[in-house]
Amino acid sequence: MDFSSKLLESAVNEMSQLPGIGKRTALRLVLHLLKQPKEQTEFLTNALQKMREDIKFCESCHNISDVAICEICANPNRNHHIICVVEDIRDVMAIENTGQFRGIYHVLGGKISPIDGIGPSQLNISSLVEKVKLGNVQEIIFALSSTMEGDTTNFYIYKQIKDTGIITSSIARGISVGDELEYADEVTLGRSIINRIPFENSIKNN
Amino acid sequence: MDFSSKLLESAVNEMSQLPGIGKRTALRLVLHLLKQPKEQTEFLTNALQKMREDIKFCESCHNISDVAICEICANPNRNHHIICVVEDIRDVMAIENTGQFRGIYHVLGGKISPIDGIGPSQLNISSLVEKVKLGNVQEIIFALSSTMEGDTTNFYIYKQIKDTGIITSSIARGISVGDELEYADEVTLGRSIINRIPFENSIKNN
Numbered sequence: 001m002d003f004s005s006k007l008l009e010s011a012v013n014e015m016s017q018l019p020g021i022g023k024r025t026a027l028r029l030v031l032h033l034l035k036q037p038k039e040q041t042e043f044l045t046n047a048l049q050k051m052r053e054d055i056k057f058c059e060s061c062h063n064i065s066d067v068a069i070c071e072i073c074a075n076p077n078r079n080h081h082i083i084c085v086v087e088d089i090r091d092v093m094a095i096e097n098t099g100q101f102r103g104i105y106h107v108l109g110g111k112i113s114p115i116d117g118i119g120p121s122q123l124n125i126s127s128l129v130e131k132v133k134l135g136n137v138q139e140i141i142f143a144l145s146s147t148m149e150g151d152t153t154n155f156y157i158y159k160q161i162k163d164t165g166i167i168t169s170s171i172a173r174g175i176s177v178g179d180e181l182e183y184a185d186e187v188t189l190g191r192s193i194i195n196r197i198p199f200e201n202s203i204k205n206n
Numbered sequence: 207m208d209f210s211s212k213l214l215e216s217a218v219n220e221m222s223q224l225p226g227i228g229k230r231t232a233l234r235l236v237l238h239l240l241k242q243p244k245e246q247t248e249f250l251t252n253a254l255q256k257m258r259e260d261i262k263f264c265e266s267c268h269n270i271s272d273v274a275i276c277e278i279c280a281n282p283n284r285n286h287h288i289i290c291v292v293e294d295i296r297d298v299m300a301i302e303n304t305g306q307f308r309g310i311y312h313v314l315g316g317k318i319s320p321i322d323g324i325g326p327s328q329l330n331i332s333s334l335v336e337k338v339k340l341g342n343v344q345e346i347i348f349a350l351s352s353t354m355e356g357d358t359t360n361f362y363i364y365k366q367i368k369d370t371g372i373i374t375s376s377i378a379r380g381i382s383v384g385d386e387l388e389y390a391d392e393v394t395l396g397r398s399i400i401n402r403i404p405f406e407n408s409i410k411n412n
Contacts, residue, residue, distance in 0.1 A: 002302060004264075004295065005272045011257040014250040018235050027296065029224050033258060034270075041258040044220040045251035051217040052239060052247040064240075066211045089210065090233065096208060 001027070062107040062124045064089050072096075072104055079103045081138040085128065085157065087111055087145060095143065103141070106131070111149040112156055120156055132161045139167040146173055207233070268313040268330045270295050278302075278310055285309045287344040291334065291363065293317055293351060301349065309347070312337070317355040318362055326362055338367045345373040352379055 001023055003009035008030065015026035033041045057063065058070035065071070072078060072092075082103030086092055092105050108123045131137060140161065144150035158168055174192035175184050184192075207229055209215035214236065221232035239247045263269065264276035271277070278284060278298075288309030292298055298311050314329045337343060346367065350356035364374055380398035381390050390398075 002299060004276055004278070004298070005261060005270045007253075007257040007261050007272060008270055011253045014253040017246065017250070019238050020231070020234075025226070028226075030254070030257065031294065031296070032225050033254065034261065038258055040223065041254055044223070045255050047213075047217045047220040048236070048239065048247055049251050051213040051236065052244055055211060055213050055240065064211045064214055066213060070210055072210070088237065090237070092210070093208060 057107075061105045062109060062127070063092055063105060077102075081136065082141065083128070083131070083137055083139070084141045084143050085154075086143050087150070091143065103139075108144075108153065111144060111147075112153045113149045123153070125157060125160075128157065129160045132164055132166055135164075137166060139169060142168065142170045263313075267311045268315060268333070269298055269311060283308075287342065288347065289334070289337070289343055289345070290347045290349050291360075292349050293356070297349060309345075314350075314359065317350060317353075318359045319355045329359070331363060331366075334363065335366045338370055338372055341370075343372060345375060348374065348376045 001012075003012070011030045012023060012026045015021060015029055016023050018026075021029070033044070056065050056068065058065040058073055059068050060073040061070060063070045063072065067074075073080075079102050083106050084095060084101060084103055085106050085108060086095070087108055087110060089107060092107060095101050095105075106124070106128045108125065108128075110118050110123055112118060112120055112123065128140075132140065140157075142154045142157070144153055154170065161168070172195060173188060174195065175181065175188065181189065207218075209218070217236045218229060218232045221227060221235055222229050224232075227235070239250075262271050262274065264271040264279055265274050266279040267276060269276045269278065273280075279286075285308050289312050290301065290307060290309055291312050291314060292301070293314055293316060295313060298313060301307050301311075312330070312334045314331065314334075316324050316329050318324060318326055318329065334346075338346065346363075348360045348363070350359055360376065367374070378401065379394060380401065381387065381394065387395065
């Protein structure tokens, strides 16, 4: 693309560094900012700068937080003996939205993925293992994506904590609520048969 | 969405003000910035701020420019007697990419659109009419989108300049190069028959 202005060009270039934003989209977004009052650009850039500079991660669970210990970890009404291990903050938000979990979280910050150059040392794994070894935890729930990387990460953590005798569980994989059986993939359908639950339990949960 | 951090929340809120960016996408973009080195956020916000503060519009054609008169208007090799009227800078870039136009441009900054509250006075129309009345222009090419608003804008400008006896033309509407006739819409196909051109001309242009 041939820009008539260096300022415009560098704004578009920076914008198109964001994931899923190509040059054309970046140009559309930047021209939109140009049409809006200057304040909108100011608010946006200030919010981004302030966030990048000042944001903190909870010292206990590594969730994003404005204070040293996040609201969930600081809440005495939550069960601090059950830890749900998730990949990132979006998963915390998703599980919180269900209203079904009253324990606390541990945010890994990613999955072990050799192809992307992410090893165990780049993730918040050692602090989780330490927490478990301190003996105050009863159950670890693995709630990572059901991918090769997710399974690898689960297994890596499991190996390190299995000697403590702690209960480990994995969220159920199965047919989505409301889904038709004929459209489900074979692996999911197969797993949902192997891991079937007593019918009384399935009624109770409705 | 329930955020665990006010800083994160306000960054996501500002980001989702951009057109086509919803809350979920905004969260994805903001979390991406958090994972990258601080410099990336700095570069992005600096580029946006600098652009919004310092960008200029060419005094002659209203194209975006870093100097008072843009490169195209300042180029003595271009034909300053033919003006192509376009909606915004993206159209200038698109026409420049074809390499088929050697005249100069006039960027209106939008189309007349009562439904969006945009009247003629908010667009760069009066400066175009003045330019034409000064008598140095031979032809005006209307290159606005082929929509109701585009046609209205074309006609509004045409009414103001027709008494000067200037040549006015409109870019050709017709079947896209490479398109199959059967998939073309009726209006476009109809227009392409009414505005047919001598076969010799169509060979020459290939």
